Amino acid sequence: xxNIIDVCFLIRNKNNFKKNYSNFFKxxxxxxxxxxxxxxxxxxxxxxxxxxxLKRIYKKKIIFHxxxxxxxxxxxxxxxxxxxxxxxCIFFNSNTIIRNKNWLNYFQxxxxxxxxxxxxxxxNETMAFRTPxxxxxxxxxxxxxxxxxxxxxxxxxxxxxxxxxxxxRTNGFLINRESFIDFMKKRKLPKKKxxxxxxxxxxxxxxxxxxxxxxxxxxxxxxGKSYEKNQFKFSNTxxxxxxxxxxxxxxxxxxxxxxxxxxKKEIYHDVWG
Numbered sequence: 032x033x034n035i036i037d038v039c040f041l042i043r044n045k046n047n048f049k050k051n052y053s054n055f056f057k058x059x060x061x062x063x064x065x066x067x068x069x070x071x072x073x074x075x076x077x078x079x080x081x082x083x084x085l086k087r088i089y090k091k092k093i094i095f096h097x098x099x100x101x102x103x104x105x106x107x108x109x110x111x112x113x114x115x116x117x118x119x120c121i122f123f124n125s126n127t128i129i130r131n132k133n134w135l136n137y138f139q140x141x142x143x144x145x146x147x148x149x150x151x152x153x154x155n156e157t158m159a160f161r162t163p164x165x166x167x168x169x170x171x172x173x174x175x176x177x178x179x180x181x182x183x184x185x186x187x188x189x190x191x192x193x194x195x196x197x198x199x200r201t202n203g204f205l206i207n208r209e210s211f212i213d214f215m216k217k218r219k220l221p222k223k224k225x226x227x228x229x230x231x232x233x234x235x236x237x238x239x240x241x242x243x244x245x246x247x248x249x250x251x252x253x254x255g256k257s258y259e260k261n262q263f264k265f266s267n268t269x270x271x272x273x274x275x276x277x278x279x280x281x282x283x284x285x286x287x288x289x290x291x292x293x294x295k296k297e298i299y300h301d302v303w304g
Contacts, residue, residue: 036139036205037069037120039111040127041104042085044076049084051125056089058128064135069094069117073107076100102220103227105201109215112208119146121205128280130253137255137278138205147246148206148237149257150199151279152269156302157196158228160184164300166293190233194304197260198232198239199248200269203279206237207246214240252276270295270302 040059042052059070071094074082082097096111108122119142121135131137141149161184163176214237221227230237241248249257250266253276258266267276270287277284287298 034118034142035067035069036135036142037071037115037117037208038123038135039071039073039108039120040123041073041075041107042125043100044074044078044081048081048125049088052085053088055123055125055127062129062132062134064132066135066139068135071096071111071115073098073111075107102222103224105227105230106220108201109211109220112206112211112215115208118208119205120208120211122202123279124202124281126280126282126285127203128285129278130280131255131278133255134278137251140255141249141251141257142205145247146205146207146249147210147241147244148199148204148248150201150248150250150268151203151252152200152277152281152284153197153250153258153263153266154200154232154269154302155195155197155264155304156232157191157194158184158232159188159191159193159196161194161301164297166296169293190229192234196232197263198236199250200283201231201237202281207241210241210244210246211237251278253278264303270299272299272303 040055042048042055070092073096074085075098077085077097082095096114098107098110102110104124112120121138138149160180163173163180165173218230219226221230229235238248249259250263250268251257252266252268267274269277269284271277287295290298
């Protein structure tokens with residue numbers, strides 16, 4: 032028998048929080064899985080009045096966790112993971128759109144003691160210097176971007192592997208709870224955005240941690256298939272070139288889809304080469 036999974040949705044007190052909260056649970060109801068799980072909501076930076084209003088929007092059984100608006104999303108995930116008891120947790124942020132009613136079945140199908148983390152999107156992008164996309168019709172833009180990166184990113188090779196810098200994106204992911212706690216114990220809670228980049232995609236990232244301790248790192252697509260590291264590019268789960276296989280949409284995926292053909296090529300170059 033598979034363990035019960037703790038599903039956690041994080042919402043921050045910022046513009047449109049009621050709309051984001053309502054949209055998530057409308058989507059959750061449409062795609063609600065038929066297998067048992069615990070539904071948690073992580074409320075960041077809310078006062079009592081706003082919390083009561085959110086509780087009126089969705090009245091079904093939810094476990095609420097109230098946190099200050101600190102430590103970004105991944106720091107909050109860690110603080111909540113320490114409170115939970117089950118072996119695996121799934122974390123979603125405020126901009127999550129679930130695309131398939133079988134989403135939890137897909138996660139659960141691949142969950143076993145060998146699993147470290149299962150993402151719904153993956154990237155090879157690096158914060159270290161990388162030559163930007165070149166188009167002969169956009170030479171001036173290329174020159175500006177090249178020298179900007181040369182000035183702002185050259186030193187970041189100390190912290191980040193050069194391209195390809197394979198890592199699971201930390202939204203819409205399942206994680207081994209105890210291993211996640213062990214990983215975070217050895218690191219400081221993030222106080223600035225750069226700290227989050229270090230946790231997600233540096234030489235000492237959460238992906239690298241699981242690889243180093245011999246736990247599996249997978250990504251799953253909307254087709255229900257899992258992909259290992261040598262197949263990540265072809266999973267089409269993030270910045271896809273030919274087809275859309277994203278199980279979860281978030282703001283970065285939606286942003287890519289909204290771009291014109293040229294800007295999509297720029298982004299694709301940074302993510303996949």
